[in-house]
Amino acid sequence: MIRRVKKRYLALKIESVESFDEEDVKDVVWSAVIQLFGEYGASQVGLFLVQYDRERKEAVLRCSHKALPMVQASIASVTKIRDKPVAMHVLRISGTLRALKKKLNDDLLV
Amino acid sequence: MTKFVDLHLCAPFRNVEQFKKMVTKSFELGYRSVGIPLPPNVELDEVQCLRKICSEAGLDFVSRVDITPKNTQELLANLSRLRRKFEVVSVLCTSKPIARQAAKDRRVDVLSFPVAKPRNRFFDSAEAELASESSSSLEIDMASLLSLEGFLRIRLISSLRREVAIAKSFRVPVVISSGAANDYLLRDPHDYSALAMLFDMDSSLAFKALSEVPLCIVERNRLKLSSDFVAPGLRVVRRRDP
Numbered sequence: 001m002i003r004r005v006k007k008r009y010l011a012l013k014i015e016s017v018e019s020f021d022e023e024d025v026k027d028v029v030w031s032a033v034i035q036l037f038g039e040y041g042a043s044q045v046g047l048f049l050v051q052y053d054r055e056r057k058e059a060v061l062r063c064s065h066k067a068l069p070m071v072q073a074s075i076a077s078v079t080k081i082r083d084k085p086v087a088m089h090v091l092r093i094s095g096t097l098r099a100l101k102k103k104l105n106d107d108l109l110v
Numbered sequence: 111m112t113k114f115v116d117l118h119l120c121a122p123f124r125n126v127e128q129f130k131k132m133v134t135k136s137f138e139l140g141y142r143s144v145g146i147p148l149p150p151n152v153e154l155d156e157v158q159c160l161r162k163i164c165s166e167a168g169l170d171f172v173s174r175v176d177i178t179p180k181n182t183q184e185l186l187a188n189l190s191r192l193r194r195k196f197e198v199v200s201v202l203c204t205s206k207p208i209a210r211q212a213a214k215d216r217r218v219d220v221l222s223f224p225v226a227k228p229r230n231r232f233f234d235s236a237e238a239e240l241a242s243e244s245s246s247s248l249e250i251d252m253a254s255l256l257s258l259e260g261f262l263r264i265r266l267i268s269s270l271r272r273e274v275a276i277a278k279s280f281r282v283p284v285v286i287s288s289g290a291a292n293d294y295l296l297r298d299p300h301d302y303s304a305l306a307m308l309f310d311m312d313s314s315l316a317f318k319a320l321s322e323v324p325l326c327i328v329e330r331n332r333l334k335l336s337s338d339f340v341a342p343g344l345r346v347v348r349r350r351d352p
Contacts, residue, residue: 015294036308069313072304076297079256085294089139090301 006065009050009100010093012075014057016086022052025059028081029088032074045071050097058091060100068093112317114299115324117145117172117198117220118251118287123160128292133167135293140300143170143328145198145287150175150188172328174198176222182211189217197331200249206232213240219327220247220285223273225254228265233273238280247323248277250309251289252302270309284311285327286319 014025026049033042045067050060063071078088094100121132123146136144146160157173164171175196179185185201185208193199200220203209209232212218221241223231233248241248250270258266277284286306290296297305299320306316333339338346 069304069307072301073307076301076305077256079294085292087294087296089298 005046006095007046007062008065008068008071008093008095009097010061010063010068010071010075011091011100011104012059012061013089013091014059014081014086015089016057016081016084018081018084018086019054019057020081020086021054022049024081025049025052028078029061029071029075032077033070036074036077037070041067041070047071060097065095112299112321113142113325114140114321115143115145115172115328116141116288116320117174117285117324117327118200118249118289119144119146119296120253120289120291121146122291123148123156126163129160130163130167132290132293132296133164133169135296137168139296139298141169143172143325145172145174145324145328147174147176147200148196150177150192150195172197174200176200176202178202178204179208181205182207185211186215189215193217194335197328197335203232204230209233209237210240213237213246214244215246216244218244218246219331220249222249222251225251225258225266226262228269231269231273233276235276235280238276238282241282242280245283247283247285247327248273249285249287250274250306250319251287252297252305253289253291253295255305255308256295256297267308274309274311278315283323283326284315284319285324286316287324 033045046064048062050062052059072090075088075090078086080086092100092103094103116136119136121129123129133144144164161171173196175192177188179188198219199217200222201212201218202222203212204224212221223233255266274284286302288296302320303313303316340346
């Protein structure tokens with residue numbers, strides 16, 4: 001029997017003077033994963049952008065539980081989006097969206 | 111609660127606004143102590159001012175000097191001149207003789223190596239053995255890992271992996287510092303721990319390199335620099351009233 005793949009949800013804060021599109025954020029995280037771990041590594045992370053708030057510069061990503069350290073390292077390695085300096089910080093990590101919301105204690109996730 | 115220390119925060123200390131911004135950011139990211147590299151001829155007033163800014167931000171200020179000597183004589187001269195002025199002394203080892211001398215000198219706290227030239231990273235087993243005897247630590251600046259790209263980063267990760275393995279086998283403490291000159295290069299200690307995985311450092315060792323090891327260096331040196339210190343294991347407990 002195939003076991004269910006456990007997931008992790010990460011709340012991110014993007015620090016930059018600029019605002020970016022959802023596509024930019026998605027692209028930069030994928031590029032960072034591919035740069036650090038290659039296509040084989042990227043195939044294991046199961047990365048998905050669940051939500052993105054352009055105004056607050058916050059995002060929620062979903063990834064495979066096993067690939068969490070890879071995703072964290074990739075997110076930390078991001079220094080630019082469209083040649084603009086940025087820093088991406090992981091605010092919280094959780095196993096479910098509901099728990100993430102509880103931990104963040106705000107209205108980012110509706 | 112773990113007390114995280116960033117022993118190499120390259121905040122521009124003469125630009126007060128930027129300095130304040132960076133130390134505040136460090137505090138927000140979870141650090142409780144920061145080492146600020148200062149020039150050897152820094153004024154005491156300037157140090158006091160920086161200490162005040164850091165304490166206002168909730169951080170413990172650690173004075174640090176980065177020595178980049180051209181030869182071993184210059185290294186020894188600098189060490190005897192600067193050791194008692196700063197809480198942390200770091201040596202950038204640009205040649206093998208300097209690296210060897212720095213590793214065996216007990217006055218050196220931290221050994222660092224040039225990032226741009228992997229051939230100039232002289233941390234081998236002989237170096238590690240000397241460093242282990244003199245309780246020097248190997249420093250890894252994460253800013254270089256973040257700012258380099260492509261082949262240079264690949265070479266750096268490969269060098270770091272080899273150095274960490276050597277350090278582990280010779281029990282040389284490793285310090286992970288930010289080395290950040292702007293706030294975009296600052297990261298959370300957990301992010302650094304995740305990045306340390308790239309050079310085969312497990313998370314427990316990475317957290318030690320971000321907290322216990324630098325804290326131990328600072329505490330050891332503060333004890334030595336205090337007026338009560340007499341010799342290792344011996345300090346003044348009470349003075350007779352004059």
